[in-house]
Amino acid sequence: MTQTLSQLEHNGAFIDRHIGPSAEQQAAMLQVTGARSLDELTARIVPVDIQLPAPAAIGDALTEHQALAELRAIASQNQRYKTYIGMGYTPVLTPPVILRNMLENPGWYTAYTPYQPEVSQGRLEALLNFQQVTIDLTGLDVASASLLDEATAAAEAMAMAKRISKLKEANKFFIADDVHPQTLDVMRTRAHTFGFELLVDKAEKAREHQELFGVLLQQVGTTGEVHDYRSLIADMKARKVVVSVAADFMALVMLDAPGKQGADIVFGSAQRFGVPMGYGGPHAAFFAARDEHKRSMPGRIIGVSRDAAGNTALRMAMQTREQHIRREKANSNICTSQVLLANIAGLYAVYHGPIGLKRIAARIHRLTAILAAGLMQSGMTLRHACWFDTLTVEVDDKSAVLGRALDFGVNLRTDIHQAVAVTLDETTTREDIARLFAILLGDNHGLDIDTLDEELLRATPSLPAALLRQDAILTHPVFNRYHSETEMMRYMHSLESKDLALNQAMIPLGSCTMKLNAAAEMIPITWPEFADLHPFCPANQAAGYLQMIGQLSQWLVQLTGYDALCMQPNSGAQGEYAGLLAIRRYHESRHEDQRHICLIPSSAHGTNPASAQMAGMSVVVVACDKQGNIDLHDLRLKSEAAGDALSCIMVTYPSTHGVYEETIREVCQIVHHYGGQVYLDGANMNAQVGITTPGYIGADVSHLNLHKTFCIPHGGGGPGMGPIGVKAHLAPFVPGHSVIQIDGVLTQQGAVSAAPFGSASILPISWMYIRMMGAEGLRKASQVAILNANYIATRLASAYPVLYTGQDGRVAHECILDIRPLKESTGISELDIAKRLIDYGFHAPTMSFPVAGTLMVEPTESESKVELDRFIDAMLAIRMEIDRVAAGEWPFEDNPLVNAPHTQMEIVGDWPHPYSREIAVFPAGSENKYWPTVKRLDDVFGDRNLFCACVPMSDYQ
Ligand SMILES: *Cc1c(COP(=O)(O)O)cnc(C)c1O
Numbered sequence: 006m007t008q009t010l011s012q013l014e015h016n017g018a019f020i021d022r023h024i025g026p027s028a029e030q031q032a033a034m035l036q037v038t039g040a041r042s043l044d045e046l047t048a049r050i051v052p053v054d055i056q057l058p059a060p061a062a063i064g065d066a067l068t069e070h071q072a073l074a075e076l077r078a079i080a081s082q083n084q085r086y087k088t089y090i091g092m093g094y095t096p097v098l099t100p101p102v103i104l105r106n107m108l109e110n111p112g113w114y115t116a117y118t119p120y121q122p123e124v125s126q127g128r129l130e131a132l133l134n135f136q137q138v139t140i141d142l143t144g145l146d147v148a149s150a151s152l153l154d155e156a157t158a159a160a161e162a163m164a165m166a167k168r169i170s171k172l173k174e175a176n177k178f179f180i181a182d183d184v185h186p187q188t189l190d191v192m193r194t195r196a197h198t199f200g201f202e203l204l205v206d207k208a209e210k211a212r213e214h215q216e217l218f219g220v221l222l223q224q225v226g227t228t229g230e231v232h233d234y235r236s237l238i239a240d241m242k243a244r245k246v247v248v249s250v251a252a253d254f255m256a257l258v259m260l261d262a263p264g265k266q267g268a269d270i271v272f273g274s275a276q277r278f279g280v281p282m283g284y285g286g287p288h289a290a291f292f293a294a295r296d297e298h299k300r301s302m303p304g305r306i307i308g309v310s311r312d313a314a315g316n317t318a319l320r321m322a323m324q325t326r327e328q329h330i331r332r333e334k335a336n337s338n339i340c341t342s343q344v345l346l347a348n349i350a351g352l353y354a355v356y357h358g359p360i361g362l363k364r365i366a367a368r369i370h371r372l373t374a375i376l377a378a379g380l381m382q383s384g385m386t387l388r389h390a391c392w393f394d395t396l397t398v399e400v401d402d403k404s405a406v407l408g409r410a411l412d413f414g415v416n417l418r419t420d421i422h423q424a425v426a427v428t429l430d431e432t433t434t435r436e437d438i439a440r441l442f443a444i445l446l447g448d449n450h451g452l453d454i455d456t457l458d459e460e461l462l463r464a465t466p467s468l469p470a471a472l473l474r475q476d477a478i479l480t481h482p483v484f485n486r487y488h489s490e491t492e493m494m495r496y497m498h499s500l501e502s503k504d505l506a507l508n509q510a511m512i513p514l515g516s517c518t519m520k521l522n523a524a525a526e527m528i529p530i531t532w533p534e535f536a537d538l539h540p541f542c543p544a545n546q547a548a549g550y551l552q553m554i555g556q557l558s559q560w561l562v563q564l565t566g567y568d569a570l571c572m573q574p575n576s577g578a579q580g581e582y583a584g585l586l587a588i589r590r591y592h593e594s595r596h597e598d599q600r601h602i603c604l605i606p607s608s609a610h611g612t613n614p615a616s617a618q619m620a621g622m623s624v625v626v627v628a629c630d631k632q633g634n635i636d637l638h639d640l641r642l643k644s645e646a647a648g649d650a651l652s653c654i655m656v657t658y659p660s661t662h663g664v665y666e667e668t669i670r671e672v673c674q675i676v677h678h679y680g681g682q683v684y685l686d687g688a689n690m691n692a693q694v695g696i697t698t699p700g701y702i703g704a705d706v707s708h709l710n711l712h713k714t715f716c717i718p719h720g721g722g723g724p725g726m727g728p729i730g731v732k733a734h735l736a737p738f739v740p741g742h743s744v745i746q747i748d749g750v751l752t753q754q755g756a757v758s759a760a761p762f763g764s765a766s767i768l769p770i771s772w773m774y775i776r777m778m779g780a781e782g783l784r785k786a787s788q789v790a791i792l793n794a795n796y797i798a799t800r801l802a803s804a805y806p807v808l809y810t811g812q813d814g815r816v817a818h819e820c821i822l823d824i825r826p827l828k829e830s831t832g833i834s835e836l837d838i839a840k841r842l843i844d845y846g847f848h849a850p851t852m853s854f855p856v857a858g859t860l861m862v863e864p865t866e867s868e869s870k871v872e873l874d875r876f877i878d879a880m881l882a883i884r885m886e887i888d889r890v891a892a893g894e895w896p897f898e899d900n901p902l903v904n905a906p907h908t909q910m911e912i913v914g915d916w917p918h919p920y921s922r923e924i925a926v927f928p929a930g931s932e933n934k935y936w937p938t939v940k941r942l943d944d945v946f947g948d949r950n951l952f953c954a955c956v957p958m959s960d961y962q
Pocket of ligand 1: 337339340341427517577578579610612613657661686688689710725727
């Protein structure tokens with residue numbers, strides 16, 4: 006016995022699981038980079054004046070099991086009441102086959118946004134299914150996949166209405182007064198910055214208003230009324246007013262499609278197609294429009310194109326509309342959205358098919374009818390005659406009813422004057438209806454469900470035939486083939502195996518931090534204590550959530566050096582928008598409303614200018630010098646020129662060029678000197694955590710991408726969370742919420758998301774990460790991220806020049822490889838290298854951002870030396886292939902690079918190429934081989950022939 010018990014205990018064990026390279030590997034890599042220790046490496050790379058004097062106070066690490074036990078105890082403080090609150094959120098029955106094979110499956114949740122379509126055909130097909138569901142249910146031509154939530158989708162619909170309106174002078178937007186209150190809240194926020202005048206009134210009143218560019222109606226009002234808006238829509242259309250309709254997927258299964266009734270835009274939440282409420286999210290929003298407006302739509306559209314062999318293949322269409330290219334002229338700032346959740350909703354439709362969905366919708370409606378009949382027989386009054394799943398019931402003694410509800414562990418909707426509302430869903434049972442009778446009528450109601458059901462056969466239906474759907478939905482084969490679990494499991498597996506995710510290889514994407522999403526971090530999100538809560542349930546029922554959110558906020562405050570944290574934005578870009586709004590409101594509070602100029606360096610991520618535009622600011626670009634640093638001279642000129650119109654600067658740190666700019670403190674000082682605020686884009690926090698903080702550097706506000714730095718998986722393009730940290734003076738100006746008010750937690754300001762804490766149910770992932778890493782582990786993670794990047798940069802330098810380095814010749818946590826000289830001399834481009842990496846079994850690095858003709862590599866701390874070496878070897882081998890092209894050994898038009906990637910199909914056919922099949926498909930050997938299922942995509946064809954619905958099965962042959 007040589008070791009004591011405390012020596013044998015290893016509370017920091019998770020740190021070594023999260024960090025890829027072992028101590029020996031780190032030592033070997035340090036040697037290559039010429040540093041003696043991690044501390045020395047960091048001290049040399051990070052500017053001295055921003056290195057933290059003391060570590061963040063967030064405590065020691067716990068093991069996976071300790072942390073899970075601690076979080077379990079917190080989760081158990083949440084109370085799971087049976088919830089009928091509705092308002093756009095209902096309990097669901099997630100099909101277990103989807104839960105296990107998708108939501109809990111790293112093959113799906115660790116994938117990246119499908120920018121590289123050749124390694125993404127599976128999730129692209131799943132998203133295409135989601136679009137097809139949207140098209141069928143809304144009755145419109147084109148659908149996207151997907152938006153962040155219903156309320157932001159409404160705000161996007163309003164912005165799009167302005168873009169497509171022919172009435173250029175009109176500046177008023179009309180909203181029916183029975184849209185969900187959180188939808189109205191988010192729209193008010195957006196309308197204010199866009200300078201639109203909002204009118205909120207009974208829908209029919211829209212006819213009386215002039216100068217409207219758009220109206221927004223909700224097919225099933227927030228209190229449950231199913232509207233017949235056909236004539237109103239026709240009248241509005243006759244006046245060229247753009248009509249948007251909020252709708253509900255489940256109701257749409259039964260109701261006539263608003264698109265068929267003339268609506269231009271139809272959107273809503275896809276939550277009730279199998280996605281748990283999760284105290285507010287994440288859920289996907291669907292969005293559909295007419296074909297003529299497809300180029301004005303917000304968000305991503307998956308399109309059908311063809312590959313180099315002429316076969317059908319899918320891709321993200323019209324990427325040139327995105328903020329990456331159009332910056333402040335982009336249609337929206339949507340980057341990370343809700344891919345995983347859109348996939349779940351799409352697969353829910355695949356699994357149930359049209360017959361199953363109609364049965365589910367009809368059952369919900371039937372239960373509602375039984376509830377309605379019983380209440381009316383008992384003398385109760387329903388507020389509306391036409392309803393689908395929601396009844397608003399007039400009650401005299403509301404407190405007695407609500408008291409009984411609480412006794413039964415039931416939440417009703419309580420915020421309606423002299424009434425309560427009840428929304429039923431697919432989890433509702435006969436017993437639940439009996440309980441609702443007891444709550445609403447008292448114990449002696451004497452109602453019998455079977456009798457009521459029987460009587461309904463002879464009663465007048467609540468929904469007139471004219472409002473019911475007559476057309477067939479989901480006729481495509483994909484919705485009619487996979488209804489047994491075996492078929493469904495295999496379909497999902499077949500999609501998954503087309504894709505390359507972190508469970509097969511590193512995804513070395515610059516700026517996106519594709520690190521480990523540990524199993525222990527993921528496990529809590531499907532605990533019912535977290536999954537089953539309604540976002541508007543009474544705060545005392547969410548005590549566990551509030552404690553978890555409070556702790557996580559405290560830790561993030563420590564790690565960012567700010568004073569307060571706002572957990573509402575559900576993506577990084579939404580965080581930018583929320584942060585800029587806080588700056589705007591702060592200036593307004595000081596009577597400096599004229600401050601509207603937002604300085605943005607030319608190297609910025611495209612969401613920065615797009616968010617600035619959404620916040621009503623004018624973008625002025627600041628130049629970068631030859632080393633890629635912000636040109637201080639230009640910054641001074643632009644700040645001075647802006648004068649008292651200067652609102653802020655948005656700066657990314659370390660810069661998107663992958664270096665710690667030495668002058669960052671000066672940048673902050675200059676902007677402050679001219680009265681501006683500093684927004685520090687926190688997407689690159691993985692190079693700061695434990696080493697420095699935005700607050701210490703001198704910034705006023707930042708968003709954090711919890712789905713980058715803090716381990717929420719990318720989900721194939723979402724979900725994400727983009728909370729913002731702020732200095733104290735901005736804290737009163739961060740988003741609040743009109744439905745939920747919690748003193749000391751939420752401000753009085755307007756909202757930017759539908760739910761008060763955004764996508765709350767994925768926060769346990771970041772909580773677990775921080776708890777298992779502790780202060781020491783987090784600092785080490787940043788240091789190893791820097792080490793890994795420098796190891797790659799050093800070893801690849803002779804083959805590919807590193808574009809930007811810091812003052813001591815090193816990079817931060819990512820590096821930009823300059824492919825332009827090679828392209829100049831050989832014609833082989835960054836695109837060819839990216840696609841050739843697929844043959845070697847890798848996802849491509851980030852291409853041509855932030856500099857055209859480059860590849861940006863961010864290995865993260867989670868990749869071991871073995872994996873880094875495999876990547877480096879692939880890159881060096883590719884360099885040798887390029888040399889063979891340059892030497893004329895392989896013709897420029899026919900070589901493994903320009904033909905990449907190679908599929909199984911092509912190697913079994915004739916082989917006309919001057920290189921062997923082995924070189925084509927096994928350049929790195931046959932071990933752990935990844936097979937792309939399509940060849941290189943034809944982008945131009947796809948955009949010219951935009952088609953974004955499911956492909957007929959015959960086309961796949
Ligand atoms: C990812 C990223 C963003 C946007 O974040 P999303 O969560 O995708 O909206 C903004 N800035 C930078 C530098 C990023 O890398």
